[in-house]
Amino acid sequence: MSLLDDIRFCLKPRCPVCREGRLFKPWSVDPVEECAICHTRLGETDVGDGASVFMIFLLGATVVPLALVVDHFFSPPLWVHAVLWGGVMLGMIAVILPAVKAYVILLEYRHRPKR
Numbered sequence: 001m002s003l004l005d006d007i008r009f010c011l012k013p014r015c016p017v018c019r020e021g022r023l024f025k026p027w028s029v030d031p032v033e034e035c036a037i038c039h040t041r042l043g044e045t046d047v048g049d050g051a052s053v054f055m056i057f058l059l060g061a062t063v064v065p066l067a068l069v070v071d072h073f074f075s076p077p078l079w080v081h082a083v084l085w086g087g088v089m090l091g092m093i094a095v096i097l098p099a100v101k102a103y104v105i106l107l108e109y110r111h112r113p114k115r
């Protein structure tokens with residue numbers, strides 16, 4: 001299992017066991033109850049808030065400095081900040097959150113004790 005495989009897994013989330021079945025429900029980041037290929041019970045995964053906390057730190061560390069720079073150079077009205085950065089954050093969440101959550105689920109399956 002190489003870093004390249006992990007990146008590929010995050011970009012196209014699949015079952016962490018067989019790497020073929022769908023990992024998330026359609027239009028959601030909730031895992032499916034059971035892999036359609038290998039019948040692993042993916043609904044039992046408990047990754048807690050790991051992916052969400054990572055996204056909060058990532059968005060805070062990128063969007064806030066960008067907003068400060070834009071405000072310093074352009075001084076747009078407050079509603080422009082709300083629309084611009086709200087859209088940027090929603091876009092980043094839609095693109096990055098599934099990959100981060102898939103990676104956290106992969107790590108859980110890789111390091112959890114055998115049952």
Ligand SMILES: [Zn+2]
Nearest residue numbers: 015018035038
């Ligand atoms: Zn599977």
